[in-house]
Structures are given as structure tokens and as C-alpha cells.
Amino acid sequence: MATQHSRSAARLMMAPAVVLLLGWMLIPLTMTLYFSFKKYLPMRGGDLGWVGFENYSRFLSSSSFWPSITATLMIVGGVLIITVVLGILLAILLNQPMWGQGVVRILVIAPFFVMPTVSALVWKNMFMDPNYGLLAYLWKFFGAQPVEWLSQASLPSIIMIVSWQWLPFATLILLTAIQSLDGEQLEASEMDGASPLARFGYIVLPHLARAITIVILIQTIFLLSIFAEIFVTTGGAFGTKTLTYLIFQRVLESQNVGLGSAGGVYAIILANIVAIFLMRIVGKNLDA
Amino acid sequence: MGRITLDKVRKAFGDIEVIPPLDLTIEDGEFVVFVGPSGCGKSTLLRLIAGLEDVSGGQIRIDREDATELPPAKRGLAMVFQSYALYPHMSVRKNIAFPMKMAGVPHDEQERRIASAAKALNLTDYLDRKPGQLSGGQRQRVAIGRAIVREPAAFLFDEPLSNLDAALRVGMRLEISELHKRLATTMIYVTHDQVEAMTMADKIVVLQAGRIEQVGTPLELYNTPRNKFVAGFIGSPKMNLIEGDAATQHGATTIGIRPEHIGISAESGLWEGVVGVSEHLGSDTFFHVKVEAVGAEPLTVRASGEVSLKYGDRVFLSPDMKNLHKFGADGLRI
């Protein structure tokens, strides 16, 4: 259905979205690059001239840099593993015949509606507080010493909170994918003598490949930039300072825009490395 | 009026030329069928006429006017799609009214035309239903109704019956033929089914790889196929095509003989063979007979009524020499 007429109409109709996103990408990016080569302290003298690559080397040699990369990757990786694995199990469970499936589904989706600031606050205070938190009561009930979650086990705690928010999403996508699995295929494999485990490995899992890719893609996009959860819970302390948060501190807390911008460029590079990986996989899987 | 002329029309997708320059004239009121195997370019050709694709070269004239650059809506043609392409969110009435609404036909006139189309197509009781609530045949009629009310210069049908089951297909075939007789409007009909082509067409255009192999009435194509391809494509079951010594004897590279032009007998005949699979249709019986003298492919032979020959029986075949088709080395009829 492609005539010259419809092709030019298509270009015209795509233009607003493309131009807007191009502007949204390029203008701030150029400005960030510009600032990254300057000593720029808005509260302490403003623009203090060009400094070449000094911001870059300072950001890189700062003691917080590598830990922040580690923290970022740990959070993204941890949440992805937890949500995908639990999501698959939960999706298989929810696909079984049962009473009240609709209600269970509502219960499982609910965390997705909760805004990150709320979920972080609620988890931090009402569950993970070492004195009054519900988990502390639970630990005491079993005679154990309550854990100071957000200082002693800060990274796992944050991974847990974020996983709780994203598990519904993974579960739903995987559930939808499982429901679209052709029952005859499973029956055929059963006739061929495949055990339940073999059926899962050879039929169900390959069928879910595309859905898993989508889960990983979308979650990575959102997880690379999680902010509120850290802002509210630890404020970047106890080894939970992600790259995002580190830059945030440089720009807004220490008001060092030049240094922060250099960090921003690093963050963009990191995101691009991840993006190239993902897009490779996704591009292949999207055609299916 | 609906006289459509294609003048050196050409279509290429990138470097691949799917339709080399092609000339064709479709007279006003004619029922023309484009037939050919899948991928032969017949649907593309129809879409070029409809304006849903741009031509890469050449000219399309509708009633002497150059329509090459006109958008589909301005060509005054109506199209019935393979999937019917009904608007699922509109009732049957709204579906049929849509082209008139787009053309700004006055409301009374719309109602009048809907009523008459519905009556002609047995849709009066279904006007307020949604397409999803209709059977395949009814949907087909709605698609036709939507085309009729436009009072187009010509109707374009793109494999309209291929989604129907066999019984309905025969019925709709008759209905479309009757519609053509009644409206006497030009119709262009694309199909891969040569039976539809034979039964419906005034004129058949056989296409292969974007080229026109032959244009003619159904009987012309049947009786005097211009080349080996048409000979093999038109007719069901297919014409037997024989190469080798049996053909050279008749001064040809290939000879063709239709199943009904071969006599079968248990006692004597030109070729001796062994009966393979037989298909009993009641009125006819088709035997697949293996004849060593003419090659590895079994010959199909038609016998009227019920003939009792079993798998493995020895038989004699005698081709009717008057109806022998001869083709040269270039595949053309001699």
C-alpha cells in the first residue's frame, strides 16, 4: 500500500514526533557537553572558564565513581534476575486453573500503580525500620535480632523494593505470553514423551523468549534511571549511590555543574553501551 | 462507462521488475479475469489499476482520461477485497453508506441506494448488524453492496471468494456473474482458480511472472492455448503434456492432449499402460495411467460415468489426434 502520495504523507506525519524527540535529545546533550568542559559553579562565581578534560578526569578519579557503576549494575541486574525468574514462576502459577483468578491478578498488579516515592517511603519506614518496622517485629517474633535493612543490607533492600514494584509488570507480560501458547503444541510434546521439565525447557521457555526480551528492555530503560527510591530511602549512603544519584549530587547538592555534566556524559556513554546490547537483541526479536 | 486501457504499464519494487511493460485494453461492460499462479503479479496489476500502488512507468486511462496520477478515490472504481475489508466498528448500513458519505451524496439518495442494494443482495434483515455478526457469505455481500452503491465505472475484485468454503464459493460465483449481467458494468476479477476464470469471464488474461501469456475468451484459451504454460494452466484436470519420441513423431517438442480426448479400452489402442490411482467423481472417472512409451509422468484420462478398472490393470489408450496440441522448442503453439 505504498504510493508516492502515501509515502510523502507518512513522512510528513512522522515529522512532529521525530523532530521533537531529536530536539529533546540533541539540545540538552549539546549543552551538557558544553558544560562538561567548563568550570561552572552557579552559586560560587558561575562560569569560570574552560578547563578541558579536567572534569572528566576528576569525575573518573573520584572515589565514588567505580562504586557508583557497581551499584548501578547490581541494582539493574539484581532486579532483572529477580523479576524475570519470579515473573516466570508466577505467570505459570497464574495460568493454572483456580478460583478467583481475576482477583489474584488485581492483587498482583497493584504495586505497579504505587508511585516510587510512596513505595520507597512505606518500605523504608513501615517495614524496614529497625525499631518500629513490621519486619523488625517479625524478626523479634522469631527471636532474631532485627536487621538494620537500609544501612546493613542497603543494596539488597533497594533491590527488593524495586523488584516489588516491577514484578507485576514482568508477571503480566509473561502471563500474556504464556496464555498465547498453543495448547496443541504442549499436547504434541506430551505425546512425544516429554517430561514436564522438558516441556518447560523446550516449548514454554522458547515461546517466552520474546516476552522476556521485552521485559528486559523496558525494565532496563526504567531501572537505569531509578531515582526516587534512593532519594527517599538512603539518600545515596551505604553504597547505594548509583551513577544517576552521584551526578544528581554533583549538580544539585554541590552545585558543580561542570563536574556533574562530565558525569552526565559518562552516564550517557554507559546507557549507550547497554542500549546497543539491548537493541541488538530486541531488534532481532521484534520482528517475530 | 468503464473502458480501461493500460499502455506500457510497468511496475518495479526497487530493482525487481514485477511487471514488465504491459499493454491491455478492457472494454466497457466486459467481465475480465486475471488469472495465474500465485506471485504472477495479477494482484499487483489490479492494485495499479485501483491506484493503491504507483506505476513505475506507462499510462493508465479510464474512459480515455489519463488516470495514472489520480489517487484511488478519484478514479471512480470500486474494489472488493479478499478479506472483504469491512469496517468492523460500523453497522452494515454504515458500511454501505460510507463511500456515499465520503462523496457527499444527499441523505435521501443514500437511503434509496442502500435499500435497493440490500434488497438485491438479501441483506435487508441484516442492515443494523455489525460485520462480526455475519457469516462469510454475508460479509462478502456487504463488501459487494458497498461497491455497488458507488455506481462505479468498474468493479475490481481481488480474489473475493478465496476465504469462502467450497459450497458457498459456487453460489457466490453465480451471484457475481448475475450481478454483472444485470449491471453490465466493467468488472475486473483476480483469481488463481482457473475454474472461476473459465466460468465467469468474458475475457481471460493469463499472467505469469508479470507478463501476459494470452488474452482470450475462455473457450479460445481452452481450445487453442497460445503456449505450453496456458495449455497446462487452463483446464481441470490439467492437460497431459508429453515430450520425447511421442512428440517428435508429430513434429513438435511437446504435445498436449486433454484427459477427455483420450479413449481408454481394455483391448486395443495406441499406447499400452498400467492403471494407477483412479478418482471416482460419479459423473466422471479420472484414471492416472502410467504409459512407458511417453515417459515417467502418468497420463490423466477421463472416462464418462463409472468404469470399473482396478489398480494395476493393463489398459490401452488412444488419443484423439484432432485435438492434439503441438508446441515447439520455444514453448509456442505450432
Next chain:
Amino acid sequence: MARAVTRNRKIINTAVAWGIGLLIFFPIFWTILTSFKTEATAIADPPVLFNFHWTLENYSVVMERSNYGRFLTNSIIIAGGSTILGIIIAVPAAWSMAFVPSPRTKDILLWMLSTKMLPAVGVLYPIYLMFIRMGLLDTRLGLVIVLMLINLPIIVWMLYTYFKEIPGEILEAARMDGASLKEELIYILTPMAIPGIASTLLLNVILAWNEAFWTLNLTAAKAAPLTAFIASYSSPEGLFYAKLSAASTMAIAPILILGWFSQKQLVSGLTFGAVK
């Protein structure tokens, strides 16, 4: 594949699924419950479940403390406005990609998605400066624009996947029937895609509602939505569990209710239209 399953098996499934479902839902349930407790009962040891004196006091305290109505209005305008604006821009783009695909369509789509991977912090300061210069800082309009831009790739992608489900022949039929491009979009494509558009709308309202980076960093008193309303409870008021719970409930209730009422569209929306 309607296979008979033994009753016992179904009972076990039900028990396990409900158990896990309730476990996942528990933090929300606990928050809502705590919002009706007094501060003393909220931190009682051992925790109390139902046998406490129910009170609405926390809600009135929260209402007094801050202007909930204004935060709520801001949230509604920002989330709704950015989504509707995004859809208006995305529908034509998605139409082009779905129905007039070119070899570059997929690249453009992936590029659009990749702009979402640009770390927001990396460009926070430039945006901040531009907002000051254009007078958009702490305005609803500013946030509507920013949230529209960050969600636009997702909206385009979702609409694209929904549109691709619509057979191209139907749009061609409309064209043959004399519809112009505009009429084709208005009379045929949009009505046929209503379920998909609804899902897209819902999901993006939720994403925008919960967005907490730009809304926290680009607003102050005037345009702050509920994310900022709740962030003000981070400390030290966070230790007043009952009030924190009341504020939390007020922040998430609108979306929770919206989500539950439109579950069907939402489920399809949550899969971003990408999984059938």
C-alpha cells in the same frame, strides 16, 4: 486445551496463588489500614490488625498540613495533559510506521526508544536552565511538555503495535471509498484502534502520574504534583506512620481506583502492546 484438572490440584493452585497475591498486595493493604489508626496503634507492639479504634483524624491532619487539592489537580493536569498531547503527536507517526513501512521504520522506532535510555540526570541541568530562561520552571505546562517527551517513544511504540494489528486492506478500502487521509484516520483507524488507544492512554497516565525525577526537580510550590506532596513526608515526619499512611493512600488512591476499574485495557496496556 480444556483439560479436566482434579479438584485437589485446583484447590492447591488457588491456595498458593491467593497466598502469593496477598503477600504481594500486603504492603499496600497495610498502608491503607494504618492510615485509619492512631499514631500509637500504628507502632503498637505487637502490631494490630483489625481490632483498633478506626479514625479519620490522620486524613484531616494531612489535609490541614498541605493543600492536597492543589497537588491532586496538578497531578491530574500533568499526567492527563502530557498523555493526551503525546497521543495526538504519536497517532500520525504510528500510522506512518505501521501502514507505510520503509526499510528505516524499525531503525526509527528503536532510535525513539533509545532516547528513553538517555539518563535524565545527564541533561538535568541544561533542561533546568532552559526552563528558567523560558519561564517554564515550576509550571504545569513545563512538566506537561517534559513528561510528554519522555513518554512519547513508549506511546508511539504501543500505538504502532496496535495499529499493525489492523489489516491494511481496510484502510485501502476506505481510500477506494473516497476517504482522504484525514477522513481515513478519523473515521476508520481511530475508531478501530480505540481499545489500543485506551490502553496506551491508561498506561501512560500511570507512568506520568508516578514519574518522580522531573516532577521533583522541576517544580517547587506552584506546580508540584503528588510525587512532591509525598516526598515532603520523607523525614522526619516519616516516623508518624499513620499520617504517612494517610498521605500515601491519598497519593496512590486515584490511580489504584482508575487501574482497578479499567483492568482489562490496562493489562493489555501493561504489556506495552508488545505481547499478544
